[in-house]
Amino acid sequence: MSTAIDVRSVVKHYGTMTALHQVSMAIRDNEFFTLLGPSGCGKTTLLRCIAGFESVSGGDILLYGRDIATLEPNYRPVNTVFQQYALFPHMSVLDNVAFGLKMKGVGLAERRARAGKMLEMVHLSAFADRMPSQLSGGQQQRVALARALAPEPKVLLLDEPLSALDLKLRQAMRVELKTLQEQTGITFIFVTHDQEEALTMSDRIAVMSQGRVQQIGTAREIYEAPNNRFVADFIGETNLLEVEVVTASGGMAEVVLPGGHRLRCAAADTTPGRHHLSIRPERLSIAAEGPLTGTVERVVYLGTDLQLLTRLPDGAPFTLRLQNSARTQVPEPGSTVSLQLEDGAARLLVD
Amino acid sequence: MAGGVLPPPSNRGGTGWGPLRVPLLIPTWVMIGIFLLLPVLLMAVYSFLTKEFRGGVIWDFTLAAYDQFFFDRGLFGDEPPVIEWTYISIFWRSIWQAGVATLACLLVGFPTAWFIATRAPAQRTVWLFLITIPYWVNLLIRTVSLKFLIRDNGPLNEALIGLGLLDHPLPLVNTNLAVQLGLFYSYLPFMVLPIYAAVERYNFALSEAASDLYAGRWTILREIVLPMVRPGIVAGCILVFVPSLGAFLAPDLLGGAKTYMIGSLIDEQFKGSQGNWPFGAAIAVILMTMVLMVLMAQARAALKGERK
Numbered sequence: 001m002s003t004a005i006d007v008r009s010v011v012k013h014y015g016t017m018t019a020l021h022q023v024s025m026a027i028r029d030n031e032f033f034t035l036l037g038p039s040g041c042g043k044t045t046l047l048r049c050i051a052g053f054e055s056v057s058g059g060d061i062l063l064y065g066r067d068i069a070t071l072e073p074n075y076r077p078v079n080t081v082f083q084q085y086a087l088f089p090h091m092s093v094l095d096n097v098a099f100g101l102k103m104k105g106v107g108l109a110e111r112r113a114r115a116g117k118m119l120e121m122v123h124l125s126a127f128a129d130r131m132p133s134q135l136s137g138g139q140q141q142r143v144a145l146a147r148a149l150a151p152e153p154k155v156l157l158l159d160e161p162l163s164a165l166d167l168k169l170r171q172a173m174r175v176e177l178k179t180l181q182e183q184t185g186i187t188f189i190f191v192t193h194d195q196e197e198a199l200t201m202s203d204r205i206a207v208m209s210q211g212r213v214q215q216i217g218t219a220r221e222i223y224e225a226p227n228n229r230f231v232a233d234f235i236g237e238t239n240l241l242e243v244e245v246v247t248a249s250g251g252m253a254e255v256v257l258p259g260g261h262r263l264r265c266a267a268a269d270t271t272p273g274r275h276h277l278s279i280r281p282e283r284l285s286i287a288a289e290g291p292l293t294g295t296v297e298r299v300v301y302l303g304t305d306l307q308l309l310t311r312l313p314d315g316a317p318f319t320l321r322l323q324n325s326a327r328t329q330v331p332e333p334g335s336t337v338s339l340q341l342e343d344g345a346a347r348l349l350v351d
Numbered sequence: 352m353a354g355g356v357l358p359p360p361s362n363r364g365g366t367g368w369g370p371l372r373v374p375l376l377i378p379t380w381v382m383i384g385i386f387l388l389l390p391v392l393l394m395a396v397y398s399f400l401t402k403e404f405r406g407g408v409i410w411d412f413t414l415a416a417y418d419q420f421f422f423d424r425g426l427f428g429d430e431p432p433v434i435e436w437t438y439i440s441i442f443w444r445s446i447w448q449a450g451v452a453t454l455a456c457l458l459v460g461f462p463t464a465w466f467i468a469t470r471a472p473a474q475r476t477v478w479l480f481l482i483t484i485p486y487w488v489n490l491l492i493r494t495v496s497l498k499f500l501i502r503d504n505g506p507l508n509e510a511l512i513g514l515g516l517l518d519h520p521l522p523l524v525n526t527n528l529a530v531q532l533g534l535f536y537s538y539l540p541f542m543v544l545p546i547y548a549a550v551e552r553y554n555f556a557l558s559e560a561a562s563d564l565y566a567g568r569w570t571i572l573r574e575i576v577l578p579m580v581r582p583g584i585v586a587g588c589i590l591v592f593v594p595s596l597g598a599f600l601a602p603d604l605l606g607g608a609k610t611y612m613i614g615s616l617i618d619e620q621f622k623g624s625q626g627n628w629p630f631g632a633a634i635a636v637i638l639m640t641m642v643l644m645v646l647m648a649q650a651r652a653a654l655k656g657e658r659k
Binding site for chain 1: 554556557559560561562563564565566567570575578579
């Protein structure tokens with residue numbers, strides 16, 4: 001599979017602040033790739049560097065092998081869907097969508113036809129003559145999408161495009177975006193701080209924090225095999241326990257849990273010493289006997305699930321998630337329970 | 352085109368104030384009546400009266416003032432009328448001078464406003480403050496100072512000669528250029544401020560979006576920026592053009608007989624015993640009619656643009 005965008009050791013400084021530290025990633029052709037991280041992690045800066053709105057302070061950005069890092073945005077065959085849409089308020093919906101084609105020198109009749117097709121694809125044909133201010137947020141969002149797709153870019157950049165929509169619409173748009181990406185075969189680079197969005201749509205995700213890439217992988221890899229504390233904590237919910245590593249080799253480690261039990265688990269870091277162990281709440285169960293014991297403090301009803309907030313003997317909070325079925329036995333608050341881990345539930349992390 | 356999807360943001364029909372609405376509006380109507388309608392009405396009435404020789408009027412209704420403006424009936428007023436070009440050409444020159452000044456203000460004012468609006472918010476206040484500082488000094492004094500600056504042995508010519516760029520001083524005083532310069536200098540802030548207000552509201556993401564869609568700098572300016580800040584530009588042009596048209600300080604002080612403008616012509620009709628009040632009033636009425644026609648054309652164009 002060929003590489004659509006190759007980001008090589010990109011550095012970005014703003015004065016004395018460094019927004020991107022030697023960021024590298026290879027985004028594949030026809031991939032739905034997500035940059036995920038909290039605000040200020042550098043994900044939008046990286047996207048803007050790829051689009052050309054920001055110049056890089058160091059490193060290269062290759063688009064299908066060609067270095068584009070120094071090109072003006074209008075010379076880069078990539079298009080952007082902006083967070084606040086940035087539709088041209090003085091142009092009709094059709095003219096907005098046709099704008100990129102007009103700039104590329106496509107004749108009036110052809111660009112109107114092609115823009116019309118794009119509007120069909122996002123189900124807005126009936127709104128071609130409206131002005132952007134006459135559309136709802138969701139409709140504006142789809143116009144922005146059609147406008148960015150109309151010139152048939154090699155790569156489509158999406159800067160938190162769903163964040164301004166309400167929940168229902170956001171969920172519908174996720175499916176629609178994924179479908180569009182498959183239909184057009186265009187590489188999508190999607191920026192978001194919403195992990196659920198990232199997990200449901202992406203082929204691969206790059207988790208970023210403080211201007212650095214923390215981990216790149218599929219949704220499953222990132223959720224089930226996080227490299228470090230940041231990724232484990234940011235993606236989903238997890239319990240982090242400080243443990244002593246006894247032996248470690250070949251990606252496995254033996255650790256001592258609080259309470260003295262020994263446990264073999266997968267390990268991202270195999271240097272001896274004290275490290276953090278991540279245990280997902282849904283990979284735990286209450287059993288007659290187990291390596292951990294906890295005192296139940298509170299049971300939270302979540303509908304499909306029950307959340308059990310417990311405390312380990314050393315006082316550390318520890319959370320379980322149990323499926324809410326008729327068979328589930330719910331312990332009383334105040335009682336002490338033994339906790340059993342599923343196979344592969346624990347993972348030793350890099351700090 | 353199905354217009355008006357959004358309701359107009361007004362509280363038409365006086366909702367909310369109930370019976371207080373009429374009493375609360377009275378001060379507004381009194382102000383408009385006394386300071387706007389009454390003077391204009393007075394001027395219109397005076398333009399149809401007969402002149403008194405030492406200034407003032409005789410209450411005898413006549414079209415003489417307008418007749419004097421448009422027609423020449425010979426020295427004793429008994430020849431067949433031919434078109435009088437004197438005043439029309441003064442009008443034409445005024446329009447030309449004001450137009451040149453407006454264009455110059457636009458060419459300098461737009462980049463200035465753009466520069467200020469794209470600074471950090473704290474800096475903007477400082478720049479705007481600097482723009483307004485010269486206006487703390489009386490216009491008359493500033494115009495006289497300008498004359499000193501540009502006269503034959505003034506600092507400007509001395510500097511140009513000193514630098515070896517000129518052999519003889521460049522004659523500026525008493526030229527059209529001097530008058531245009533004076534008008535430009537007097538009214539530049541009226542161009543900068545409304546354009547600044549428009550650029551400040553401009554969403555720069557639109558420029559990014561356009562460049563992302565393969566538009567170059569000039570195309571972005573033409574296709575996106577100018578249409579978006581157009582209301583500010585139009586307001587600036589009106590605010591410069593209209594007072595330039597009736598200005599009399601700059602043409603009086605910086606110009607000569609060849610640069611005579613309407614403002615001076617009107618001014619003269621109300622001075623001393625040579626004055627002619629009805630004629631001055633008539634010129635003012637003609638000027639006002641012209642300006643109103645321009646503004647109404649602009650308002651209609653703006654309304655059309657909105658409906659689109």
